Amino acid sequence: MKRTILLYSLALAGLIVLLKMLEYRFLVQTLSLEIYLGIVAILFTVLGIWAGQKMTRTKTVLVTQSAFQFDPALLTKTGISKREYEVLELMARGFSNQEIADTLFVSLNTVKTHISNVFLKLDTKRRTQAIQKAKELRLIP
Missing domain, CATH: 1.20.5 (Single alpha-helices involved in coiled-coils or other helix-helix interfaces)
Incomplete structure (x- = not known):
C-alpha cells in the first residue's frame, strides 16, 4: 500500500x-x-x-557657532542698548517688525523706534546695511 x-x-x-x-x-x-x-x-x-x-542632493555646510564670541564692551562702544541689540538680532534672523514686536512683547511703534535708534547708532539707512555693519563690527554672528 x-x-x-x-x-x-x-x-x-x-x-x-x-x-x-x-x-x-x-x-x-x-x-x-x-x-x-x-x-x-x-x-x-x-x-x-x-x-x-x-x-538634487543639497550640500550641508557646517558652521561652528563657537567661532563667534559676543563682547558686551562692543555694545557700550557703539551705544546700543540691550533691547536694541535684541531687536538687531531678530532683524538679522529675518523677522518682520510685527514678528519682532510679538516676540519681545512690545508694540509695533516701540520696535520701529528701536530700529531707528539702531540705524542712527550704526550710521545706516536700511535693515540690510545695519545687519552687514553689525556683522562687520562683530556684534552678531
Missing part, C-alpha cells in the same frame, strides 16, 4: 513539474516582449530615482 501511494505521489509530482515547465515555456514564448519591456522599465525607473536623488 505504501509503495502504491509513493508511486502515485511521484507520478503526480512529475506531472506537476511537467505542467509548470509547459506553463513557463508558454509564458516566455507568448509574453516575452512584455516581460522584457517590464524589466527595462523597472531598471530605468530605479536609475531615474537614483540619478534624481544624486543631482
Whole structure:
C-alpha cells in the first residue's frame, strides 16, 4: 500500500513539474516582449530615482557657532542698548517688525523706534546695511 501511494505521489509530482515547465515555456514564448519591456522599465525607473536623488542632493555646510564670541564692551562702544541689540538680532534672523514686536512683547511703534535708534547708532539707512555693519563690527554672528 505504501509503495502504491509513493508511486502515485511521484507520478503526480512529475506531472506537476511537467505542467509548470509547459506553463513557463508558454509564458516566455507568448509574453516575452512584455516581460522584457517590464524589466527595462523597472531598471530605468530605479536609475531615474537614483540619478534624481544624486543631482538634487543639497550640500550641508557646517558652521561652528563657537567661532563667534559676543563682547558686551562692543555694545557700550557703539551705544546700543540691550533691547536694541535684541531687536538687531531678530532683524538679522529675518523677522518682520510685527514678528519682532510679538516676540519681545512690545508694540509695533516701540520696535520701529528701536530700529531707528539702531540705524542712527550704526550710521545706516536700511535693515540690510545695519545687519552687514553689525556683522562687520562683530556684534552678531
